[in-house]
Amino acid sequence: MIIEVDIYSAIRLRYTGGESIRSISKSLGISRQTVKKYCEGNTHPDVRKTYERSAAVITSDVESFILSCFLEDEVENIKKQKHTAKRIYDRLVNEKNFTGSYSSVRDAVRRLRAEHEIPPQSDIPLTYDPGEAVQIDWGEATVYIDGQKTKISLFCARLCNSCDILVQAYRTQNQETFLEAQQRAFDFFGGVPRRVIFDNAKVAVKEGFGLYAKPQDKYLSFSAHYAFTLDFCNPAKGNEKGLVENLVGYARRNFFVPVPRVDDMKSLNEQLWQLCLNYRATHKVAGRNQSVSELYAIEKEYLNPIPRFRFDTSKTVYAKVDDFSIVRYEKNNYSVPTRYIRKEVTIKGYADEVFILYEGKPIATYQRSYGSGNTQYRLEHYIDLLERKSRAVFNAKPVRDNITKELLDWGKILPGGNKEMVKLLRLCLDYGEDKILSIKRSIPSHIIPTVDIVRSCLNEPLETPVIYLNQDIEVLETDLTKYDRKFGVVK
Incomplete structure (x- = not known):
């Protein structure tokens, strides 16, 4: 019988007060067996006994047969051709003359499989020696570059011992950016770890995966130059590089909120570089006794030196x-x-x-x-050709792509026509378009502009032709008569 806590309390209080089991049973209106069960406090109403019932037909021989089926699956290692509970039941009936029900076999298979298989979610805590390894990975983020909303790729690297980090942004994920990003990471860390842990992305692996991965030829050459070994993870096993997986999310939440607005990728990477330096100086990983800065100072001494020759990542x-x-x-x-x-x-x-x-x-x-x-197009690449073929100047793409409409319209009214425009373009290359436009705006509207007028404004004369010196130059007088005496001119 299941009783409530108030009944249980009354039983315990009365029994410890000296009242008999018979009296308690009669006054509370419950059986003496129930009072006897709870009066001495050997159990509690909230305790429920686990229901256990093993089928009598599941003998040790049947269990051994089920385990042998599991072993066959492990030996063959064919993912889509493994024993199911139904198949094991059919084999028991045909090979062992089993007379039990399918449900009993199904429950036994479930129980034995749980006892002999390791859950796929299980992980092993890892630890690394200083300078032993770095984990790298790619992520994505959104920024505004020159006012345009742009999705970029994030390269993330994290030293496994000290947890020091580097995050850099790139337009895309290709082999050039992949190798250049690792170079920057080595520069930032001040050395090269002995092992690089990465997944099986095509920028690094040309075929295979994990232990059987074959690296791209250039990446293999890169690793040989910087003297580190390659360690590729298994597919869909982010836990094998969990440190850097966490870094991708950390960088998005902390470095890209609010969404950065920058002029170009260079300025964005300069900001990220400084943020990573701040992380090194101030961050402390939960569960560790030392800060990132203290651990990095130790790990840096164990990193291999960066080669003097800089590998060409292009x-x-x-x-x-x-x-x-x-x-x-x-x-x-x-x-x-x-x-x-x-x-x-x-x-x-x-x-x-x-x-x-x-x-x-x-x-x-x-x-x-x-x-x-x-x-x-670069205008300076075509200026010599335009001087020979000046008729094409107003329709030339290198001109239209590099010169403002204001300057083009002004060139069309020059008295010399196309040739004068080419001369004007030459002046733009020598002095800058802004300088030429400022001269154009300073010329009165009633004056017909020419290139000679522009040149005269560019070559402004000095305010005065007289050169003033800070002090007079002292001229020493020389006695020339000694030369006359030497050559017998004067007696």
């Missing part, structure tokens, strides 16, 4: 300059000086910049374009 290609003085790199176009038309140049693409070289010497540098079909 994606390098060779291309021929076309007749429009343009080269193509990663679906986008970049101009070069016209003297390199039909010559082969080297293009080095980094995370944020593109360098174009001819015979090892740089001839053009650009901010890297992402997307497709974009063309960047």
Whole structure:
């Protein structure tokens, strides 16, 4: 019988007060067996005995057969061809003449499987020696770059011993950004850990996963130069790099709220660099006795030194300059000086910049374009050609893409026509468009503008031709008669 707490209290109080079980039973109207059960406090009404009932048909032989089925599955290791409870029941009936019910076998399979399998959620606490490893990963965040809402990729790195961090932002996730980001991490940490832990992303792995992963050739060369070993995680096993997985969320919540508004990626990364320095100086990880700063000071001494030669992280290609003085790199176009038309140049693409070289010497540098079909022109690359083909000046894309409409409209009213406009463009390259426009605005409206007027304003004469010295120059008098005496001119 299940009783309430007030009845239980009355039984205990009366019994400890000396009242008999018979009297308590009669006065409370409950059986003597119930009073006897609770009077000495050997149990409590809230205690419920767990229901246990084992089927008699599940003998030790049946359990051994079920376990042997589990063992077969482990040996074969075929994910979609494993014993189910129904299949085990059918085999027991056919092979062991089992006469019990399917439900008894199903319950036994569930119980034995739980006893012999490790739950997939189980984790092992890990610890790392100073300088042993760094975990790296990618994440995403949203920022405003030059007023445009932009989704960016976050590279996150965390030293496993001290938990020091670095977070940097990139336009996309490719091999150039991946290698450059690790270089920055080594610079930030002041050394190279002995092991890098990462997942199986294509920027690092060309085939396989985990222990069987084959790294990309350039990443293998990069790791050889910086003397660290590669440790790739198993698919969908974020717990194998839990430190950096937590960092991705931490960075989004703490570094990108409120949403940053920056002019370019460089200024954003400078902000993130400083935030990571502040984290190092002030943060203390829960459950640790020392701060990140104290642990980092110890771990830094165990990091391998950074090689003096800086590994080239760029994606390098060779291309021929076309007749429009343009080269193509990663679906986008970049101009070069016209003297390199039909010559082969080297293009080095980094995370944020593109360098174009001819015979090892740089001839053009650009901010890297992402997307497709974009063309960047430089006016200085075409000015020599425009001096020869001045009729094309007002329709030339390098001119329209680099010169304001105000200057173009002004050039159309110059007396010399197209040739005068080309001369004006040359002055823009030499002195800057803002300077030329300021001169244009200073010329009275009744005066017809010419390039010579602009030149005269650029070459402003001195206020006075007289040069004043701070002090007079002292001229020493020299006795020249000694030369006359030497050569016998004077006796």
